[in-house]
Amino acid sequence: MSGNPNSNNTGEWWRNSVIYQIYPRSFCDANGDGIGDLQGICRKLDYVKSIGVDAIWISPFFKSPMVDFGYDVSDYRDVDPIFGTLSDFDQVIEKAHALGLKVIIDQILSHTSDLHPWFEESRQNRDNPKADWYVWADAKEDGSAPNNWMSNFGGSAWRWCTRRRQYYLTNFLKEQPDLNLHNPEVQEQLLADLKFWLDRGVDGFRLDAINHAFHNRSLQDNPPRPVKLDKNGLPPVNSYEYQWHIHDKSQPENLEFLHRVRQLMDQYPGSTTVGEVGDDNTHKIMADYTTEERLHMAYSFDLLSEDCSAQFLRETLEKNRRVTEEGWPCWSISNHDVPRSFSRWNKGFDTETALARAPLFLLMQLMLRGSVCLYQGEELGLPEADVAFEDLQDPYGINLWPEFKGRDGCRTPMPWFNGGEINAGFSKVKPWLPVAEEHYHLAVSLQEDDQHSMLNRFRALLKWHAELPQAVATAEQQIFDTENDLLVFERRTQDECYFIALNLGSEAAPLALPEEFAGCEDITPAEFGGSVAGSAIELPVAGARVLRRKTS
The missing domain is CATH 3.20.20.80 (Glycosidases)
Incomplete structure (x- = not known):
């Protein structure tokens, strides 16, 4: 289909x-x-x-x-x-x-799961139809795990199976054997x-x-x-x-x-x-x-x-x-x-x-x-x-x-x-x-x-x-290094450019506005504090400004 x-x-x-x-x-x-x-x-x-x-x-x-x-x-x-x-x-x-x-x-x-029918068949022996559907490996000569791989949840990523006399790989819990893709x-x-x-x-x-x-x-x-x-x-x-x-x-x-x-x-x-x-x-x-x-x-x-x-x-x-x-x-x-x-x-x-x-x-x-x-x-x-x-x-x-x-x-x-x-x-x-x-x-x-x-x-x-123009979805992105607690970046389409400034710090902070954005449209959602005056932005704690200007 x-x-x-x-x-x-x-x-x-x-x-x-x-x-x-x-x-x-x-x-x-x-x-x-x-x-x-x-x-x-x-x-x-x-x-x-x-x-x-x-x-x-x-x-x-x-x-x-x-x-x-x-x-x-x-x-x-x-x-x-x-x-x-x-x-x-x-x-x-x-x-x-x-x-x-x-x-x-x-x-x-x-x-x-180790209770999946595939694994229940795979673990029976080494020559069944699904014997190679999971990651199996022989023990080292001393009986220890095949290598040093660790589980995401801590401890060895290998579990011993007494039927096959082999280890199987578990990147997560021991009840979650890894498939052999x-x-x-x-x-x-x-x-x-x-x-x-x-x-x-x-x-x-x-x-x-x-x-x-x-x-x-x-x-x-x-x-x-x-x-x-x-x-x-x-x-x-x-x-x-x-x-x-x-x-x-x-x-x-x-x-x-x-x-x-x-x-x-x-x-x-x-x-x-x-x-x-x-x-x-x-x-x-x-x-x-x-x-x-x-x-x-x-x-x-x-x-x-x-x-x-x-x-x-x-x-x-x-x-x-x-x-x-x-x-x-x-x-x-x-x-x-x-x-x-x-x-x-x-x-x-x-x-x-x-x-x-x-x-x-x-x-x-x-x-x-x-x-x-x-x-x-x-x-x-x-x-x-x-x-x-x-x-x-x-x-x-x-x-x-x-x-x-x-x-x-x-x-x-x-x-x-x-x-x-x-x-x-x-x-x-x-x-x-x-x-x-x-x-x-x-x-x-x-x-x-x-x-x-x-x-x-x-x-x-x-x-x-x-309600933003669809073109914003694929707009180019540039991050500005302000070296302070402000996250400032730009999104640029063929027709428009958006300037975004967010105050992530614990104190109010000023920001010098790039000249190209002076006097452009402020489209910031109403709930965010902040103000734009000429070429300067004032951002209170948790404040933000989103400015938009036409590029064509």
């Missing part, structure tokens, strides 16, 4: 788009079991549309033992019963498309599974940890990496940080596989891909992966860091500009794997200032060259939740507690109501993670009718962004 009869895709809609990530376990519980589900998503799509986004990305809902909450897939073509059925997913597609929303779903192509049969199967969902109506895929899809078949040791000591003089908590990961991911064979993925996507006009890439040289990987022959977009962990200083952002954005050239970034400052940006990027600021800074970061994302990914609850200004150890669900956090608390703090349930409803309207029974107490007063119901609420400020910003 070529083409997608259920899709309303047109052109390169994904350029400059705003994608809203839904973590289904924590979005809305419609069937009353304490876990969000597909019917809950369906119930809340009108709300998502009202924010002003272009698409939704739904984190995994596939059949899974849920050791890593869906990122350990046991059936790529079915919905886990806790989320509903394939029919429920079809309803999500139908309603989203009726609202004009595109639907992107997660695909995990580098590994499966060097095997052409595995590639064909994964492409067929992508086609299954394209034929069902999806508009694209977010490819999880896609640069982990291939390993170096030589199994060479990774070289040691100079460790960075923390403020107490101690080395990193996670052993993964002790190596340069040059042999266990980001291999050249991945480029040809991504070309095959793109050939499939091109059969479905308007469909898109966004890859998650985490590496020591993410900008180079993004450049290699996002070409006309590979992925449409990619995002890295650069803006998911603790550092949000103007200097860090200048260096990161300039490096990205120099390296990616024609590639296409998708900017994300929050997701289901890192502490929420409201807490992470506002350390040292009081609550009032933090509330002013959150829209500032959204404005930054909207005006950068690339697309934007928002994580559910960002539009409410949700801070990171403090989850007690006894309530933790994330094995990553449980394994590394107390130095690392895991990812549960950004995954707590979405607060919908605060008018006597239990669990803030997320569920009528005890939810899988507790609703954070500090989230109740930020519930959607309380913010809907407050024109100054974070929710309505986000809506206003997205509406403002949507």
Whole structure:
């Protein structure tokens, strides 16, 4: 089947788009079991549309033992019963498309669950039909692991199998064996599974940890990496940080596989891909992966860091500009794997200032060259939740507690109501993670009718962004080195030029305006403080100015 009869895709809609990530376990519980589900998503799509986004990305809902909450897939073509059925997913597609929303779903192509039928067959012996579908290797003479590769979650990346008397590779949890994409049969199967969902109506895929899809078949040791000591003089908590990961991911064979993925996507006009890439040289990987022959977009962990200083952002954005050239970034400052940006990027600021800074970061994302990914609850200004150890669900956090608390703090349930409803309207029974107490007063119901609420400020910003000329999507970008707490950059089209200045510091700051922008149009959204007088801009804390001038 070529083409997608259920899709309303047109052109390169994904350029400059705003994608809203839904973590289904924590979005809305419609069937009353304490876990969000597909019917809950369906119930809340009108709300998502009202924010002003272009698409939704739904984190995994596939059949899974849920050791890593869906990122350990046991059936790529079915919905886990806790989320509903394939029919429920079809309803999500139908309603989203009726609202004009595109639907992107997660695909995990580098590994499966150890309960996937493929792995259960592969582990039986060394000569079954799927014996080479996963990464197997003999022990060293002393019985130790084949090499020094480390798991992303700490400890060795190798697990011993008594049946085969071999080790298998696990770049993440021990229950997530890595597929062997060097095997052409595995590639064909994964492409067929992508086609299954394209034929069902999806508009694209977010490819999880896609640069982990291939390993170096030589199994060479990774070289040691100079460790960075923390403020107490101690080395990193996670052993993964002790190596340069040059042999266990980001291999050249991945480029040809991504070309095959793109050939499939091109059969479905308007469909898109966004890859998650985490590496020591993410900008180079993004450049290699996002070409006309590979992925449409990619995002890295650069803006998911603790550092949000103007200097860090200048260096990161300039490096990205120099390296990616024609590639296409998708900017994300929050997701289901890192502490929420409201807490992470506002350390040292009081609550009032933090509330002013959150829209500032959204404005930054909207005006950068690339697309934007928002994580559910960002539009409410949700801070990171403090989850007690006894309530933790994330094995990553449980394994590394107390130095690392895991990812549960950004995954707590979405607060919908605060008018006597239990669990803030997320569920009528005890939810899988507790609703954070500090989230109740930020519930959607309380913010809907407050024109100054974070929710309505986000809506206003997205509406403002949507009304900019389409040409801004592909405008050239230049970052200015101001050597202070101001982030200043320019976007230039054939007909117009935009000058953007954001104050990320803790004090008001002046800025000398380039002569070419003196007297030009100030189109800054009304909520941002600041003023322009002649050739000078005054920016209060969390202030911003967006100026526009005609170039032709």
